[in-house]
Amino acid sequence: xxxxxxxxxxxxxxxxxxxxxxxxxxxxxxxxxxxxxxxxxxxxxxxxxxxxxxxxxxxxxxxxxxxxxxxxxxxxxxxxxxxxxxxxxxxxxxxxxxxxxxxxxxxxxxxxxxxxxxxxxxxxxxxxxxxxxxxxxxxxxxxxxxxxxxxxxxxxxxxxxxxxxxxxxxxxxxxxxxxxxxxxxxxxxxxxxxxxxxxxxxxxxxxxxxxxxxxxxxxxxxxxxxxxxxxxxxxxxxxxxxxxxxxxxxxxxxxxxxxxxxxxxxxxxxxxxxxxxxxxxxxxxxxxxxxxxxxxxxxxxxxxxxxxxxxxxxxxxxxxxxxxxxxxxxxxxxxxxxxxxxxxxxxxxxxxxxxxxxxxxxxxxxxxxxxxxxxxxxxxxxxxxxxxxxxxxxxxxxxxxxxxxxxxxxxxxxxxxxxxxxxxxxxxxxxxxxxxxxxxxxxxxxxxxxxxxxxxxxxxxxxxxxxxxxxxxxxxxxxxxxxxxxxxxxxxxxxxxxxxxxxxxxxxxxxxxxxxxxxxxxxxxxxxxxxxxxxxxxxxxxxxxxxxxxxxxxxxxxxxxxxxxxxxxxxxxxxxxxxxxxxxxxxxxxxxxxxxxxxxxxxxxxxxxxxxxxxxxxxxxxx
Amino acid sequence: xxxxxxxxxxxxxxxxxxxxxxxxxxxxxxxxxxxxxxxxxxxxxxxxxxxxxxxxxxxxxxxxxxxxxxxxxxxxxxxxxxxxxxxxxxxxxxxxxxxxxxxxxxxxxxxxxxxxxxxxxxxxxxxxxxxxxxxxxxxxxxxxxxxxxxxxxxxxxxxxxxxxxxxxxxxxxxxxxxxxxxxxxxxxxxxxxxxxxxxxxxxxxxxxxxxxxxxxxxxxxxxxxxxxxxxxxxxxx
Numbered sequence: 001x002x003x004x005x006x007x008x009x010x011x012x013x014x015x016x017x018x019x020x021x022x023x024x025x026x027x028x029x030x031x032x033x034x035x036x037x038x039x040x041x042x043x044x045x046x047x048x049x050x051x052x053x054x055x056x057x058x059x060x061x062x063x064x065x066x067x068x069x070x071x072x073x074x075x076x077x078x079x080x081x082x083x084x085x086x087x088x089x090x091x092x093x094x095x096x097x098x099x100x101x102x103x104x105x106x107x108x109x110x111x112x113x114x115x116x117x118x119x120x121x122x123x124x125x126x127x128x129x130x131x132x133x134x135x136x137x138x139x140x141x142x143x144x145x146x147x148x149x150x151x152x153x154x155x156x157x158x159x160x161x162x163x164x165x166x167x168x169x170x171x172x173x174x175x176x177x178x179x180x181x182x183x184x185x186x187x188x189x190x191x192x193x194x195x196x197x198x199x200x201x202x203x204x205x206x207x208x209x210x211x212x213x214x215x216x217x218x219x220x221x222x223x224x225x226x227x228x229x230x231x232x233x234x235x236x237x238x239x240x241x242x243x244x245x246x247x248x249x250x251x252x253x254x255x256x257x258x259x260x261x262x263x264x265x266x267x268x269x270x271x272x273x274x275x276x277x278x279x280x281x282x283x284x285x286x287x288x289x290x291x292x293x294x295x296x297x298x299x300x301x302x303x304x305x306x307x308x309x310x311x312x313x314x315x316x317x318x319x320x321x322x323x324x325x326x327x328x329x330x331x332x333x334x335x336x337x338x339x340x341x342x343x344x345x346x347x348x349x350x351x352x353x354x355x356x357x358x359x360x361x362x363x364x365x366x367x368x369x370x371x372x373x374x375x376x377x378x379x380x381x382x383x384x385x386x387x388x389x390x391x392x393x394x395x396x397x398x399x400x401x402x403x404x405x406x407x408x409x410x411x412x413x414x415x416x417x418x419x420x421x422x423x424x425x426x427x428x429x430x431x432x433x434x435x436x437x438x439x440x441x442x443x444x445x446x447x448x449x450x451x452x453x454x455x456x457x458x459x460x461x462x463x464x465x466x467x468x469x470x471x472x473x474x475x476x477x478x479x480x481x482x483x484x485x486x487x488x489x490x491x492x493x494x495x496x497x498x499x500x501x502x503x504x505x506x507x508x509x510x511x512x513x514x515x516x517x518x519x520x521x522x523x524x525x526x527x528x529x530x531x532x533x534x535x536x537x538x539x540x541x542x543x544x545x546x547x548x549x550x551x552x553x554x555x556x557x558x559x560x561x562x563x564x565x566x567x568x569x570x571x572x573x574x575x576x577x578x579x580x581x582x583x584x585x586x587x588x589x590x591x592x593x594x595x596x597x598x599x600x601x602x603x604x605x606x607x608x609x610x611x612x613x614x615x616x617x618x619x620x621x622x623x
Numbered sequence: 624x625x626x627x628x629x630x631x632x633x634x635x636x637x638x639x640x641x642x643x644x645x646x647x648x649x650x651x652x653x654x655x656x657x658x659x660x661x662x663x664x665x666x667x668x669x670x671x672x673x674x675x676x677x678x679x680x681x682x683x684x685x686x687x688x689x690x691x692x693x694x695x696x697x698x699x700x701x702x703x704x705x706x707x708x709x710x711x712x713x714x715x716x717x718x719x720x721x722x723x724x725x726x727x728x729x730x731x732x733x734x735x736x737x738x739x740x741x742x743x744x745x746x747x748x749x750x751x752x753x754x755x756x757x758x759x760x761x762x763x764x765x766x767x768x769x770x771x772x773x774x775x776x777x778x779x780x781x782x783x784x785x786x787x788x789x790x791x792x793x794x795x796x797x798x799x800x801x802x803x804x805x806x807x808x809x810x811x812x813x814x815x816x817x818x819x820x821x822x823x824x825x826x827x828x829x830x831x832x833x834x835x836x837x838x839x840x841x842x843x844x845x846x847x848x849x850x851x852x853x854x855x856x857x858x859x860x
Contacts, residue, residue, distance in 0.1 A: 481751075484751070486754070486755075486758065487751060487754065491806060491807075492750070492751075492754060492805075494807065495750045495805070495806045495807025495808075496749065496750045496751055496807060497807075498807040499749060499750050499807045499809075502809060514806075514807055514808060514812070516806055
């Protein structure tokens with residue numbers, strides 16, 4: 001709403017300036033001189049005013065493009081110095097417009113002017129002049145002439161606006177105001193435009209999400225540079241080139257701003273897609289206009305094409321501005337409505353300036369476009385700034401939500417890891433339970449069942465039952481041993497087994513020798529299942545030796561061949577052939593246990609008896 | 624004649640042991656009971672008990688209480704009854720002051736012989752218990768013995784004999800004996816390997832038991848005093 005009020009104020013002000021009282025100086029005493037006599041004196045700077053007979057009457061304003069279209073050089077304008085001048089303290093001449101440049105003479109004496117009056121002229125076409133007439137030049141006894149010498153060239157609205165003469169203090173406010181709008185205010189718009197442009201370009205360049213604004217940034221830069229036209233009086237480059245660059249700049253601005261309007265609409269208005277040909281067409285227009293103007297050898301030739309190119313430019317601009325208005329209708333947000341209002345204002349004054357530009361009879365209008373552009377540019381920049389701030393805020397929000405998200409994820413991850421570990425432990429426990437239960441069932445359970453059967457049998461003997469129960473005890477011990485967490489290396493397992501079984505050998509008059517190689521070191525620990533298999537296997541072998549070999553000495557030994565650990569059970573008994581021996585000896589069972597251990601098992605007949613050797617792998621097999 | 628106090632709550636086992644100990648011979652059963660309170664009452668009353676045989680899991684408490692009470696009298700033999708000679712029970716009994724253990728598996732039908740044997744020189748020491756004792760010694764700060772390589776004949780000049788670690792309660796020789804037993808060698812084999820008599824091995828084992836019991840009592844005392852100091856209360860000296 002504030003923006004809207006702003007625009008209304010700007011429009012009202014401009015309309016007041018445009019449509020209000022055309023009498024420029026309202027204070028008194030001041031006289032507006034419109035009726036003059038003039039003479040063209042060619043392209044060389046005149047030493048004095050011409051004779052009265054060469055003059056012909058001219059009514060001001062005199063716009064050369066209309067009154068002398070191809071003329072390049074100097075024109076004298078003469079008016080009679082009014083009698084009132086004698087009563088003024090500081091008689092002063094005010095030239096609102098003397099284009100390209102002008103100076104004031106009284107009779108044959110030059111009073112003053114600005115810049116350079118010889119070709120190439122300085123660019124003072126937009127500089128109002130306030131020139132005080134020295135009192136010494138005013139004579140009471142004669143009619144005096146007030147001369148204005150104007151230098152100009154075709155195609156640039158050269159000429160002279162109505163001249164004012166009056167008391168200095170009466171003219172001063174009008175001059176001051178015009179000077180402000182035409183010079184200082186203009187410079188201010190250039191600075192503001194450049195600032196906005198740099199801001200927009202920096203953001204648009206760094207973040208391509210705001211790509212449309214890059215077009216606007218360039219347009220604003222071109223616009224600011226182009227407006228130097230009204231401010232620079234002594235360009236460092238040739239005058240014609242400077243002028244044509246300024247005109248071309250207008251074309252570039254039109255093209256860039258049109259493209260911006262299209263891209264901007266595409267970004268803000270869902271579903272809207274601008275015509276594909278527009279971008280190349282607009283840029284093509286700018287290139288053609290630049291080429292044409294820079295190629296022109298003089299102002300006149302350049303001016304010949306101005307009308308057409310300016311009309312195309314106005315067309316493109318109107319299209320772009322109407323696009324912005326339609327965007328605001330489609331999406332009536334505050335920002336976009338502000339942009340549309342800026343666009344309408346701009347359009348209004350653009351058309352006004354265009355009308356001024358092609359008017360070949362008027363002089364002295366103030367061009368308003370550079371001012372009208374400010375609200376539009378500011379509104380556009382505000383949309384970008386808002387977007388940028390929102391993006392920043394989103395980034396901040398995102399960062400903080402990401403952080404909390406990460407923390408949550410980490411917590412969840414840790415939790416699921418903990419669950420996984422717990423599940424793994426549970427699985428390990430479950431496997432262990434299954435193994436122990438299976439083992440109790442197959443081992444101890446089977447022996448107990450046998451014992452029960454034997455005790456119920458009519459033909460049972462105590463000796464047989466005792467043996468079976470002893471087996472039960474052995475089974476149970478082996479099961480308990482295999483679960484010990486510290487005692488699962490072959491040396492500990494077999495040392496304990498030997499310790500338990502030795503008395504049984506002794507009770508039968510046999511000997512169980514136990515040999516441990518010196519280089520054994522600390523053999524690797526087995527897992528519970530492997531430990532059980534090893535104990536069962538060796539126990540089976542020792543039992544076989546005890547029951548069937550008929551040996552007097554059985555030797556259990558543990559050694560370390562280059563690879564792995566070797567367990568050997570040697571006896572000096574009768575021996576047997578493992579290929580033909582009965583199943584009761586558990587050979588098959590031993591082989592399968594060895595396979596589960598990943599060990600190599602083999603039986604060999606020796607001169608004395610039998611040797612069973614079992615070679616365990618270096619790295620124990622786990623199940 | 625030595626008198627035996629039997630503390631066992633399992634009736635068949637108790638009856639079997641009573642039967643063994645009441646038959647003709649030495650030592651003779653003085654009293655058989657099934658609870659901690661009864662046993663403590665017997666001991667505190669100063670009734671005869673030269674040898675105490677006790678189970679650990681009793682209905683009204685732990686046999687360790689009986690062991691501690693019984694050990695107050697010097698020269699008394701205290702033994703634990705165990706099914707397997709399983710290390711955790713046996714060890715806690717040893718640390719409480721027991722001089723050994725008897726297995727209940729019926730392999731000690733000639734219990735008197737075993738008791739004589741125990742009286743004359745130490746308990747049976749299974750390889751598992753020996754290994755646990757070694758581990759315990761190793762874990763003591765500053766001890767670096769390597770039991771698996773320490774067991775070598777003494778007359779082998781090239782062999783490296785593990786020195787007794789400072790702070791270890793056991794002497795070098797005791798550690799050698801323990802190491803041999805831990806590998807499953809019999810007392811005779813250990814004696815042969817070390818060039819000593821079997822009886823000396825038994826004596827060493829006996830000393831190991833005693834030292835461990837004393838050591839654990841000292842540790843407990845030290846721990847108790849440390850806590851008392853922390854709380855600013857008087858120590859036991």
